[in-house]
Amino acid sequence: LKTYHGSCHCGAVRFIASIDLAQGTLRCNCSICAKLRFWPAIIASSEFSLLSGEEALADYQFLTRRDHHYFCRHCGVHPFGTGTSPRWGAFHAVNVACLDDATPEELAAAPVTWIDGKHDKWNSAPELTGHL
Protein backbone atom coordinates (compact mmCIF):
# COMPACT_ATOMS: atom_id res chain seq x y z
CA LEU A 1 0.00 0.00 0.00
CA LYS A 2 1.12 3.50 -0.81
CA THR A 3 -0.34 6.61 0.73
CA TYR A 4 -1.54 9.09 -1.89
CA HIS A 5 -2.79 12.64 -1.54
CA GLY A 6 -5.77 13.57 -3.65
CA SER A 7 -7.97 16.56 -4.35
CA CYS A 8 -10.62 18.01 -6.59
CA HIS A 9 -9.54 20.73 -9.02
CA CYS A 10 -10.30 23.82 -6.95
CA GLY A 11 -8.70 22.26 -3.86
CA ALA A 12 -11.73 22.48 -1.58
CA VAL A 13 -11.82 18.69 -1.21
CA ARG A 14 -8.62 17.00 -0.05
CA PHE A 15 -8.02 13.43 1.06
CA ILE A 16 -5.40 10.80 1.68
CA ALA A 17 -5.88 7.18 0.67
CA SER A 18 -3.77 4.05 0.95
CA ILE A 19 -3.90 2.28 -2.40
CA ASP A 20 -1.98 -0.46 -4.15
CA LEU A 21 -2.51 0.54 -7.77
CA ALA A 22 -1.04 -2.81 -8.86
CA GLN A 23 -4.16 -4.40 -7.36
CA GLY A 24 -6.12 -2.85 -10.17
CA THR A 25 -8.59 -0.17 -11.10
CA LEU A 26 -12.05 -0.24 -12.66
CA ARG A 27 -13.72 1.19 -15.71
CA CYS A 28 -17.39 0.58 -16.20
CA ASN A 29 -20.00 1.36 -18.84
CA CYS A 30 -22.91 1.88 -16.43
CA SER A 31 -24.91 5.07 -16.82
CA ILE A 32 -23.00 7.16 -14.31
CA CYS A 33 -19.48 5.76 -14.81
CA ALA A 34 -19.75 6.22 -18.59
CA LYS A 35 -20.79 9.88 -18.45
CA LEU A 36 -18.11 10.66 -15.89
CA ARG A 37 -15.48 8.38 -17.45
CA PHE A 38 -14.98 7.46 -13.80
CA TRP A 39 -11.73 5.60 -13.12
CA PRO A 40 -11.65 4.35 -9.55
CA ALA A 41 -9.52 2.18 -7.35
CA ILE A 42 -11.65 0.36 -4.77
CA ILE A 43 -10.32 0.46 -1.23
CA ALA A 44 -11.67 -0.30 2.22
CA SER A 45 -13.15 2.81 3.76
CA SER A 46 -10.72 2.37 6.66
CA GLU A 47 -7.90 3.25 4.22
CA PHE A 48 -9.42 6.64 3.36
CA SER A 49 -9.32 9.93 5.23
CA LEU A 50 -11.08 13.11 4.16
CA LEU A 51 -8.79 15.99 5.14
CA SER A 52 -10.99 18.89 4.11
CA GLY A 53 -14.02 19.88 2.11
CA GLU A 54 -16.86 17.89 3.63
CA GLU A 55 -19.07 20.97 3.26
CA ALA A 56 -18.07 21.29 -0.42
CA LEU A 57 -19.21 17.76 -1.31
CA ALA A 58 -22.49 17.34 -3.14
CA ASP A 59 -23.96 13.84 -3.02
CA TYR A 60 -25.65 12.48 -6.14
CA GLN A 61 -27.75 9.36 -5.73
CA PHE A 62 -30.18 7.61 -8.06
CA LEU A 63 -32.28 4.48 -8.43
CA THR A 64 -31.44 2.27 -5.43
CA ARG A 65 -29.61 5.18 -3.75
CA ARG A 66 -27.15 2.60 -2.49
CA ASP A 67 -23.98 4.40 -3.52
CA HIS A 68 -22.90 7.98 -2.92
CA HIS A 69 -21.51 9.73 -6.00
CA TYR A 70 -19.81 12.71 -4.43
CA PHE A 71 -18.59 15.72 -6.35
CA CYS A 72 -17.24 19.12 -5.44
CA ARG A 73 -20.00 21.66 -5.77
CA HIS A 74 -17.45 24.33 -6.74
CA CYS A 75 -15.49 22.64 -9.56
CA GLY A 76 -17.62 19.59 -10.34
CA VAL A 77 -14.82 17.05 -9.95
CA HIS A 78 -15.75 13.64 -8.48
CA PRO A 79 -12.83 12.73 -6.19
CA PHE A 80 -14.45 9.61 -4.73
CA GLY A 81 -17.66 7.74 -4.14
CA THR A 82 -18.71 5.42 -1.36
CA GLY A 83 -20.88 2.38 -0.95
CA THR A 84 -21.30 -0.97 0.70
CA SER A 85 -21.16 -4.19 -1.25
CA PRO A 86 -21.12 -7.92 -0.46
CA ARG A 87 -17.78 -8.16 -2.23
CA TRP A 88 -15.96 -5.20 -0.72
CA GLY A 89 -17.86 -4.29 2.44
CA ALA A 90 -17.78 -0.56 3.16
CA PHE A 91 -15.68 0.83 0.33
CA HIS A 92 -14.41 4.06 -1.14
CA ALA A 93 -14.12 4.26 -4.93
CA VAL A 94 -11.20 6.67 -5.25
CA ASN A 95 -10.85 8.49 -8.57
CA VAL A 96 -7.23 7.77 -9.45
CA ALA A 97 -7.23 10.78 -11.80
CA CYS A 98 -7.49 12.89 -8.63
CA LEU A 99 -4.36 11.48 -6.98
CA ASP A 100 -2.00 14.44 -7.01
CA ASP A 101 1.16 12.48 -6.22
CA ALA A 102 0.55 9.51 -8.48
CA THR A 103 2.89 9.77 -11.45
CA PRO A 104 1.67 9.35 -15.03
CA GLU A 105 3.81 6.20 -15.10
CA GLU A 106 2.03 4.76 -12.07
CA LEU A 107 -1.40 5.51 -13.50
CA ALA A 108 -0.56 4.21 -16.95
CA ALA A 109 0.74 0.96 -15.41
CA ALA A 110 -2.28 0.37 -13.18
CA PRO A 111 -4.21 -2.71 -14.34
CA VAL A 112 -7.80 -2.06 -15.44
CA THR A 113 -10.75 -4.38 -14.95
CA TRP A 114 -13.61 -3.61 -17.34
CA ILE A 115 -17.17 -3.97 -16.10
CA ASP A 116 -20.38 -4.27 -18.13
CA GLY A 117 -22.52 -2.41 -15.63
CA LYS A 118 -24.78 -1.16 -18.41
CA HIS A 119 -26.16 -4.67 -18.78
CA ASP A 120 -26.00 -5.45 -15.07
CA LYS A 121 -23.12 -7.89 -15.68
CA TRP A 122 -20.84 -6.74 -12.90
CA ASN A 123 -18.47 -9.70 -13.32
CA SER A 124 -17.78 -9.44 -17.03
CA ALA A 125 -16.35 -6.96 -19.50
CA PRO A 126 -18.36 -5.19 -22.17
CA GLU A 127 -17.63 -5.94 -25.81
CA LEU A 128 -16.29 -2.43 -26.40
CA THR A 129 -14.00 -0.69 -23.92
CA GLY A 130 -12.06 1.92 -25.91
CA HIS A 131 -14.58 4.66 -25.19
CA LEU A 132 -14.54 4.26 -21.41
Next chain:
Amino acid sequence: LPDLTPKVVFAARIDLAQGTLRCNCSICAKLRFWPAIIASSEFSLLSGEDGLADYQFLTRRDHHYFCRHCGVHPFWYRNIAPLGRVSCGEYGVPR
Protein backbone atom coordinates in the same frame (compact mmCIF):
# COMPACT_ATOMS: atom_id res chain seq x y z
CA LEU B 1 -39.62 7.47 -6.68
CA PRO B 2 -36.47 9.35 -7.62
CA ASP B 3 -36.75 12.13 -10.16
CA LEU B 4 -35.01 10.79 -13.27
CA THR B 5 -35.88 13.78 -15.43
CA PRO B 6 -32.72 14.94 -17.19
CA LYS B 7 -31.86 18.40 -15.94
CA VAL B 8 -29.45 19.40 -18.70
CA VAL B 9 -30.36 18.41 -22.27
CA PHE B 10 -28.72 19.56 -25.48
CA ALA B 11 -28.53 18.84 -29.19
CA ALA B 12 -25.28 19.12 -31.12
CA ARG B 13 -24.19 18.54 -34.69
CA ILE B 14 -20.83 16.76 -34.67
CA ASP B 15 -18.70 14.89 -37.17
CA LEU B 16 -16.89 12.52 -34.83
CA ALA B 17 -14.64 11.53 -37.72
CA GLN B 18 -13.16 15.05 -37.47
CA GLY B 19 -11.66 14.04 -34.17
CA THR B 20 -11.92 14.44 -30.43
CA LEU B 21 -9.50 15.69 -27.80
CA ARG B 22 -7.89 14.34 -24.68
CA CYS B 23 -5.68 16.62 -22.65
CA ASN B 24 -3.47 16.34 -19.58
CA CYS B 25 -4.09 19.87 -18.30
CA SER B 26 -5.14 20.22 -14.69
CA ILE B 27 -8.88 20.25 -15.27
CA CYS B 28 -9.11 17.84 -18.21
CA ALA B 29 -7.01 15.27 -16.35
CA LYS B 30 -9.15 15.25 -13.21
CA LEU B 31 -12.34 15.06 -15.23
CA ARG B 32 -10.94 12.78 -17.94
CA PHE B 33 -12.76 15.20 -20.21
CA TRP B 34 -13.19 13.96 -23.80
CA PRO B 35 -14.60 16.67 -26.03
CA ALA B 36 -15.34 17.22 -29.67
CA ILE B 37 -14.90 20.90 -30.52
CA ILE B 38 -17.72 22.46 -32.53
CA ALA B 39 -18.89 25.93 -33.42
CA SER B 40 -21.46 27.33 -31.03
CA SER B 41 -23.89 27.64 -33.93
CA GLU B 42 -24.06 23.83 -34.04
CA PHE B 43 -25.08 23.57 -30.39
CA SER B 44 -28.48 24.05 -28.77
CA LEU B 45 -29.13 23.86 -25.06
CA LEU B 46 -32.65 22.41 -24.88
CA SER B 47 -33.19 22.55 -21.14
CA GLY B 48 -31.43 22.86 -17.85
CA GLU B 49 -29.75 26.25 -18.03
CA ASP B 50 -30.74 26.78 -14.42
CA GLY B 51 -29.10 23.50 -13.50
CA LEU B 52 -25.67 24.48 -14.81
CA ALA B 53 -22.88 25.50 -12.50
CA ASP B 54 -19.95 27.35 -14.06
CA TYR B 55 -16.44 26.64 -12.84
CA GLN B 56 -13.70 29.05 -13.88
CA PHE B 57 -10.12 29.47 -12.74
CA LEU B 58 -6.89 31.31 -13.56
CA THR B 59 -7.57 33.30 -16.74
CA ARG B 60 -11.31 32.59 -16.44
CA ARG B 61 -11.37 32.36 -20.21
CA ASP B 62 -13.23 29.06 -20.39
CA HIS B 63 -16.51 28.08 -18.80
CA HIS B 64 -16.36 24.57 -17.35
CA TYR B 65 -20.05 23.92 -16.94
CA PHE B 66 -21.41 21.03 -14.95
CA CYS B 67 -24.81 19.92 -13.73
CA ARG B 68 -25.24 21.01 -10.15
CA HIS B 69 -27.46 17.97 -9.47
CA CYS B 70 -25.29 15.09 -10.74
CA GLY B 71 -21.89 16.72 -11.34
CA VAL B 72 -21.62 15.61 -14.98
CA HIS B 73 -19.85 18.04 -17.35
CA PRO B 74 -21.93 17.86 -20.56
CA PHE B 75 -20.09 20.68 -22.37
CA TRP B 76 -17.76 23.58 -21.87
CA TYR B 77 -17.67 26.91 -23.62
CA ARG B 78 -14.90 29.19 -24.80
CA ASN B 79 -15.48 32.53 -26.44
CA ILE B 80 -12.76 32.68 -29.09
CA ALA B 81 -12.94 36.47 -29.17
CA PRO B 82 -12.06 37.49 -25.61
CA LEU B 83 -13.30 41.05 -26.13
CA GLY B 84 -16.92 40.07 -26.02
CA ARG B 85 -17.79 39.06 -29.55
CA VAL B 86 -20.13 36.34 -28.43
CA SER B 87 -21.10 35.50 -31.99
CA CYS B 88 -18.05 33.31 -32.39
CA GLY B 89 -17.26 30.65 -29.86
CA GLU B 90 -16.85 26.99 -29.52
CA TYR B 91 -18.16 24.27 -27.33
CA GLY B 92 -16.44 21.20 -26.04
CA VAL B 93 -18.91 18.34 -25.95
CA PRO B 94 -17.99 14.94 -24.54
CA ARG B 95 -18.59 12.37 -27.30
